[in-house]
Amino acid sequence: MVESAATPKSFPLKALVIIAAVVGIAALAFTYTAGWLSPHRVTPGKILSALQPPSGPPLGHRRNHAKGICFTGTFEGNGQGTALSSAQVFARGQYPVIGRFNIGGSNPHEPDAMAQLRGFSTSITTPDGQEWRSAMIDAPIFAAPTGQAFYQFLTAAGSKDPSAFKIYSAAHPEILTFIGWVKSHPRTESWAEDQFNSLNSFILTDASGAKHAVRWSFVPAAQAVTLTPEELAKRGPDFLQQEITQRVAAGPQHWDLVITVANPGDQTADPTKAWPADRRTVHAGELTVQQIVPEANGPCRDINYDPTVLPSGMATSDDPIPAARSAAYAVSYDKRTAEASHYPRTTTGGQP
């Protein structure tokens, strides 16, 4: 038995103050870590709020690139990529893909012709149990160099104060290059004719342990047919989805995976800056889209195309955007899966 307690002689004020101080400081530290004392911290939730249209978030849908359609297919590695990475996906062989064609923006019913950006997400799994997820867009560069800057851009762009954007673009002139591309790039008639780019840099490690900073693109096999603005305006609201469904039903569609290797000294941290066009490229294989499935019941629906889900042999670089995307995508996923009732899984497999 433990010795019996000594009865305190008087009210133990000092002891209680110490206890309160210890507990209080611990609680304060926890609160600080959670960001509740830092209203200026850019949280994933703030990025999602900034993406949200005034009418509210697209319940049950991804918070950005909300409109999309699933596909299944294969990636056939040709073995060339093994010079850069030990990931099995680059070894000669055929690996299953679950992907998603999409358009930018937070409206799941946005007319396809209005899309500022088009996107392409892939999840490639290999027999060793590893998975490579990527979410790419057709722009050659990204809008902002950091998650913080991206948030500032969204806030400035959504602000009623016309000077907000001017102030942002003065500090971040690279946004003008991005917007210039968005406004002026030719629109093709099909996702199958678009090139999709990783934007972010990644580090590949080959079997000898050597590291290579890379970006990559999926380059379409189909010849691009550009629509004039007048032709684009006449297309139906879901013309991209209808077109890809018909096109893939008629025959599989192909993209070449082209990996661009940075030269020593090329910056890898800023996804708003393209690398010079003469950089070495490696054609690592071919992605084939074999089947289109509407998203409501499709296999891509419950996948978060988090670009930091990488097989061993691939890793993030000093580019800060994948971390920001991962953080924001996770919250988007948490929210949309909790709102699944707002986006019914149809028994017919059609779009709601």
Place this chain on the structure above:
Amino acid sequence: MTTNRTRFAVPQRLLHWLMALCILSMLFIGVGMVSTVSSKYLTLVQIHKPLGIAILVLALIRLSLRLYYKAPALPADLPLPIKLAAELSQYIFYALMIAMPLIGWAMLSAAAYPVVLFGSVHLPPIVPVSPALHTLLWHAHYLLAFAFFALILGHVAAILFHKLVRNDGVFETMATVLTHDQPD
């Protein structure tokens, strides 16, 4: 479930303090990582997952040690409600130490995320992919994390009360990791 020993056995004390460090780190990493979009996010997530599994393993070892060594008795003059609260809190601690990592692991499984420990070492999914299940587990993981931290604050307050106000030897059952048991 008590022993004549006046203190917890050395392996129990070692594990207690090691796990205290792990669990506090884990809770701070958890609330910190979900509040940032900086590059720290990935680093914290990469620590959170293997540390969670480590806590699960340590908790199971600790439970075995507890069943083997048992616990020193609480002071006889401790009021019954406090005694009950102390015992109940220990059950809740064990439940949380084991459930939180499992809920986290299941939550990742339900969301079809690979459960990466480190490098190419992955854990298998423990539940099927299910958005509804993911939502349930996500809410549980989130709320229980705060409950866990609150329980730890209560635990710290209680043990300081034992030491500073009652000075009844309860603090010494666990404090100082390696000193050997003095026969009573």
